[in-house]
Amino acid sequence: MDAWQGADGEREFAERVRALLTDDALTLQPSMAPYPAIRRRGVAERRRRVAAAGAALVTLAVAPVGAYALGGADRGGEGASPAVSATASRSPVPTASATPSGPSGPATDGQLLDGVTRESAVSMLEDCLGSDLGRGPHQGLGVAGEYRILLAMRSTGDSNSPGNGHFVVAARDDAARTRVICTVKDGEVAGVNSGGVAEGPPDQGPVVPDINALKLYAQSAMDRGNWKLPFRWGSIGLVDPSVARVTVSYGDGETRPAVLDHGWYIATGELDQQVTRAPRIKGYDAAGELVYDSDRDKYYMAELP
Template sequence: MTDGQQERDFEEQVRELLARDAYTIRPSPAPYPQIRRRGVVERRRRVAVAGAVLVTLAALPVGAYAVAGGGGGGASTATSPTPSVSASRSPAPSATPSGPVRPATDGQLLDGITFEQAAQAVEQCIAYDERHTPGPGHMDLGPADSYRVILAMRSTGDSNAPGDGMYVVAVKKDDPQGMRMICNIREGEAQGLNIGGADAPGAAGVMPDINGGKLYQQSFLDKGNWALPFRWGVIGTVDPSVTKVTVSYGGATSEAALDHGWFVASGVLDEQVTVAPRVKGYDADGTLVYDSDRDPSYEKTLP
């Protein structure tokens, strides 16, 4: 065998080995769920840019804000809202055979919405997420019976999300601050969904939900021209040491329901406001331990 023939045989062997390795060597898969969750948490911390985000949304197509979080929080201006949620603690409710758990109080199901309707809405929202966020980065929300409904109320349509409907808020029943969903149901179908982990109450014992602004304000596109009357809701996390939470909005004060680490308040505005809800928390001695007006991370005016 000549030297040239030996070299060609050697090259062919090398090519064959490289070709085999090309099918056996592959990079480790990226941890998409962890990356996404870390990104969600980081975005929730960026409160300072909440106003700028809402301004940007004004240039987006109709419906863009329906699936994104709003920011907000603060004091109030004079209107005539109707407070509606009781703060009494109820015994832990039981779950339906295949659906979510009931809220702690009946006052968290508003505007004639039944628990059965709210439970069905949770299932619709999970199905909506599976249809609209497929792929390797999808965060599995889990089954409907892993959730607790903490609020259901009517939603008022605006120029960004036309059509009245219903908001349902649900949290993981075994890890209430691990996952929270806010979902809008219109024309019998889920039309928008905001999901994320809840912020811990912190040293003050109370933390309003930074993405809960969609529950108490209409679209930035409708600034100065809200559809009224307007049902509003405010949610957030609360430490067990806090025994009372009040929310003032539009000149009236509602006492929030306390539900497994969450507070839930609601009312009705008959006039548009420019100052966001003011949240206060009290301990068992009646001492004020949290005031959103003193919280630098809380947006105190509406965009």
């Protein structure tokens, strides 16, 4: 009898212990992990590692070398630009492992006109590539860090695109030599023009004017005979390494030496009267021999529309 009572007592004690443990398990809850603090520490650590890795990669990149100075006298408060150098500089082969942090260029301060600074040109290019216009019908344009700024200047509104603003021209050093012309008005991206300039005919010459950059040197055909003046213009295109010098004349008959910037020529000026013929471009080799004349180029549109 005592044995049975002892067994019952042990069972009763065990049940009470289990009940107490169950109550404790329901009552005591573990404290929440400090997720916000942990996340902040994790984000900070990742940023530190990315910054360290980026700094290491940047040291591997080769800085591009400048080329020519922008020549020619500009009216309307623009002073004469420095003289053109005698020898063109060529772009070094980019480092494949380097991560682009921002656009390079331009080669000279004279390629930034009408109060545009390099910082504002970079900002406009970034806005352009990141806009709906840059991401939509122009897929594959990449990011600003892949580009070289060639030219930034004011844009004159016309019947086709009212309102003044600014152009920013930049190019990417890829096989197609992708070029973008960004139009910014009142702080908003108003247009994106892009194309592969290298995609030309097999018999193209050593100088290849960008015929799709008509907006840089002409106003709308609807305004023929009624241009808004004075008119800032620009002429751009590709140049072969064999070309040592490029000149551009437009409207007033003045011949301007163009900048040679990493395989591109860039020339600018200002018109005080409307014209009917496009800029005339000439290219010369190192010996001074004429190797290209746009008047003899069957692909160049010498007459404005």
